[in-house]
Amino acid sequence: xxxxxxxxxxxxxxxxxxxxxxxxxxxxxxxxxxxxxxxxxxxxxxxxxxxxxxxxxxxxxxxxxxxxxxxxxxxxxxxxxxxxxxxxxxxxxxxxxxxxxxxxxxxxxxxxxxxxxxxxxxxxxxxxxxxxxxxxxxxxxxxxxxxxxxxxxxxxxxxxxxxxxxxxxxxxxxxxxxxxxxxxxxxxxxxxxxxxxxxxxxxxxxxxxxxxxxxxxxxxxxxxxxxxxxxxxxxxxxxxxxxxxxxxxxxxxxxxxxxxxxxxxxxxxxxxxxxxxxxxxxxxxxxxxxxxxxxxxxxxxxxxxxxxxxxxxxxxxxxxxxxxxxxxxxxxxxxxxxxxxxxxxxxxxxxxxxxxxxxxxxxxxxxxxxxxxxxxxxxxxxxxxxxxxxxxxxxxxxxxxxxxxxxxxxxxxxxxxxxxxxxxxxxxxxxxxxxxxxxxxxxxxxxxxxxxxxxxxxxxxxxxxxxxx
Ligand code: BG6
Numbered sequence: 001x002x003x004x005x006x007x008x009x010x011x012x013x014x015x016x017x018x019x020x021x022x023x024x025x026x027x028x029x030x031x032x033x034x035x036x037x038x039x040x041x042x043x044x045x046x047x048x049x050x051x052x053x054x055x056x057x058x059x060x061x062x063x064x065x066x067x068x069x070x071x072x073x074x075x076x077x078x079x080x081x082x083x084x085x086x087x088x089x090x091x092x093x094x095x096x097x098x099x100x101x102x103x104x105x106x107x108x109x110x111x112x113x114x115x116x117x118x119x120x121x122x123x124x125x126x127x128x129x130x131x132x133x134x135x136x137x138x139x140x141x142x143x144x145x146x147x148x149x150x151x152x153x154x155x156x157x158x159x160x161x162x163x164x165x166x167x168x169x170x171x172x173x174x175x176x177x178x179x180x181x182x183x184x185x186x187x188x189x190x191x192x193x194x195x196x197x198x199x200x201x202x203x204x205x206x207x208x209x210x211x212x213x214x215x216x217x218x219x220x221x222x223x224x225x226x227x228x229x230x231x232x233x234x235x236x237x238x239x240x241x242x243x244x245x246x247x248x249x250x251x252x253x254x255x256x257x258x259x260x261x262x263x264x265x266x267x268x269x270x271x272x273x274x275x276x277x278x279x280x281x282x283x284x285x286x287x288x289x290x291x292x293x294x295x296x297x298x299x300x301x302x303x304x305x306x307x308x309x310x311x312x313x314x315x316x317x318x319x320x321x322x323x324x325x326x327x328x329x330x331x332x333x334x335x336x337x338x339x340x341x342x343x344x345x346x347x348x349x350x351x352x353x354x355x356x357x358x359x360x361x362x363x364x365x366x367x368x369x370x371x372x373x374x375x376x377x378x379x380x381x382x383x384x385x386x387x388x389x390x391x392x393x394x395x396x397x398x399x400x401x402x403x404x405x406x407x408x409x410x411x412x413x414x415x416x417x418x419x420x421x422x423x424x425x426x427x428x429x430x431x432x433x434x435x436x437x438x439x440x441x442x443x444x445x446x447x448x449x450x451x452x453x454x455x456x457x458x459x460x461x462x463x464x465x466x467x468x469x
Contacts, residue, residue, distance in 0.1 A: 004267060006407045009466035014113055014412025015458075016074030017067065017434060018370055020120035020164065022050050023421040025080065027057035031095035034086035036122035037132070038129035041177030047441055049426030054421050054437045055447050060103050062449065066435055067418060068110035070455055071462035075107050076369055078117035079163065081124055081145050084151035089141045090128040104156045113412060116157050118204070119145060120164040120175050127428060133193035134185070142200040144208055145211070148385035154212040161220040161293050161369060162201045168222050170194045174320040175424065188272045195274035198253045202287040205254065209287075210310040219254045220369045223247050225354040227301045228331040233306035238329040240264075243301050245328065248361065251292065255362050257285035258390040266328070291411055292362055296396075299350030301334035316343030340373055342430060348395035355403035355410075358374050365409040373395055374423055374430040377452065382451035384436045393454070397461065398469050419449065434458055 022028075022038045028051045056063055068073055083096030107114040127138055135269070149160075160407050168175055170190045178184070185193065185270035201219060208217040223453070226237040226243040241262070249263035254461070258281075259267075268274035300323070305311045311330045315321040317341070323331035337347045351371070358366055373392040377384050393415060404410055420428065427441050436450040461469065 003402075003405050006255055006401055009401065009404065010410065011465075012113070013410065014074035014159075014367065014414065015051050015462040015466075016072055016076055016113070016115065016412055016414035017070075017418035017458075018076035018115075018414045019418050020078045020117065021080040021083075021354065021423055022053070022120070022122050023403050023423075024077075024417075024419070025057040026052040026053045026055045030057070031083070031099065032086055032093040033080065033096065035084045035125045036080065036082045037125055037128045037179075038122045038177055040125045040128075042180050043177075044425065044427075047425070048259070048422050048431070048439075050422055050437075052444055052447075053430075054419060054439075055371065056419070057099070057420075059447070059449075061106055061382055063419060063435070064103070064106045064112065066449060066451070067112060069435060070459045072112050072418070074113040074115050074159075074414055075418060075463070076115035076117065077103065077124075077159070078120035079149060080122055082122065083332075084148055085124070085141075086126075089144050090123040092148060097148075100153065101156075104153055108156060113159065114157050115159040115161065115367070116149070116153070117161040117164050117369075118149060118397060119162065121169065122208040129247065133196050136196060139196050139200040139203065139311070143203050143207060147205040147211070150208060150211040150215070154193055154215060157212075158214055158216055158368070160208055160212075160215060160217040162204055162217060162254075163197060164220045164369075165222045165295060166194065166197050166201075166219065167246060169197075170250075171246060172321045175318075181333075187270070191267055191272045192274045194250075195276065195280070199280060202284050204349050205287040205289055208297045216290035218293050218364070219251065220290040220293035220295060221247070221250050222295045222297075222370075223292075223358055224296060224299050224353055227299060227334060227350075227351055229301055229303040232304065235302065238304045239302040242300070242329040244326075251358070251362065253284060254287070254289050255292075255364065256283075256335045257287070266355055282361065289364065291365045291367050292358055293367045293369040294354075294358060295416075296351055296354055297371065298345035298367060299337070300345070300353070301332045301349045303330045303332040305330050317427065318343065341376065342374055342426070344374070346373070346392065348399040351396050352399040352403045352406070355400065359403075359408040365411045368400070368415070370416040371413070372432045374426070374432050376429055377420075377431045377436060379436060379438060379450065382450065384450060386452045386454045389452070389454040390457045393458070394469055397466060400465065401469065402449055404465065432464065
């Protein structure tokens with residue numbers, strides 16, 4: 001749709017940036033923190049591990065000061081459950097509470113809105129040993145952890161994110177990490193875990209509304225619209241299959257309190273539907289988010305399944321993520337979009353399209369909690385000329401402005417990442433930040449912070465509230 005006049009970004013728009021605890025903090029076993037599943041996973045030998053990462057645990061003050069200089073209005077970060085309740089439940093670690101209280105107050109001191117993710121892939125390992133998300137007791141443990149967060153930080157935090165990318169955890173468990181010497185759970189087990197995560201999320205959203213009168217809470221999912229490879233009706237059905245199974249099945253449950261009917265049919269037909277107890281339906285129906293948080297990187301293009309093993313293929317540049325499912329859909333190429341060096345599709349119009357679809361479906365305001373480009377940034381004479389990142393973000397912000405003009409209600413934009421951090425599979429060779437962290441894969445150097453060109457560009461965008469993109 002072409003417009004005569006574009007709407008501007010709303011007043012109070014949360015111009016932000018994001019990180020997650022295990023990818024940025026380091027201090028993996030300090031001050032009473034216990035190991036999480038991430039600490040215990042098999043880690044590729046050629047990349048940095050999470051032990052020191054960007055040392056944000058020790059340098060958060062310096063980092064938040066830089067965020068303030070950039071003009072950030074919001075900082076999205078995650079709290080490590082393992083710092084708050086090292087045993088998963090029970091005894092509280094005062095050092096963990098003190099640390100995050102300080103991070104939150106430091107944000108507030110700089111007029112930065114803290115946006116807190118409660119769970120970003122890092123289940124306490126001690127709970128994993130008792131069955132992890134496959135064990136219903138983990139639901140109670142998560143509620144106990146949430147109560148601790150609301151109790152301690154509820155008066156200083158308005159925006160809460162329940163679980164980061166539940167759909168990635170369930171659909172591509174290998175993308176998060178591989179258990180040492182172990183194997184990945186079966187689909188049946190994964191959908192049971194998914195159901196428990198849904199119940200935990202519903203209870204925590206309800207608890208937030210009870211304990212934090214000003215609190216707003218929502219799920220953070222990786223959402224993306226699908227294109228059909230052609231106008232062949234079977235391609236359209238396949239694209240719809242995957243859009244439902246990948247996106248709407250995960251967002252419908254928190255918003256509507258029920259599973260998507262097509263997704264439920266799919267799970268039942270394949271014998272992978274979860275065991276749902278009578279009171280579960282009431283729990284799911286008894287909670288509602290205040291907004292949808294959404295991570296957006298790429299779109300996918302989908303063709304009809306051929307019904308055989310050729311439907312499956314590894315995602316370009318990432319052997320951990322298998323795309324396609326026999327009898328459901330097949331991944332296809334799209335000649336109208338470009339790709340990053342790591343094979344991720346770059347599609348700003350797809351961003352607008354996805355925002356429209358999410359808003360049309362849920363009628364809730366949207367907070368973008370991740371968007372960005374991973375690249376092997378180069379430090380040259382004390383500077384990083386990341387014009388590709390500026391181009392990427394400018395185009396996505398232009399697309400968002402079009403979505404706003406389309407009528408989508410946007411709360412904010414928190415791209416990935418505030419500063420360089422350990423990427424899930426490519427360590428520090430693939431960087432996302434506005435701030436360069438001077439370390440190599442194994443040589444920590446001085447971990448000096450260096451402002452990239454994108455830092456200055458984003459600062460200007462924020463100062464003008466997104467005018468003249
Ligand atoms: C998102 C995750 O899926 O993608 C982040 O929430 C992750 O934790 C980001 O870092 C980018 O992925 P990667 O594999 O390039 O680090």
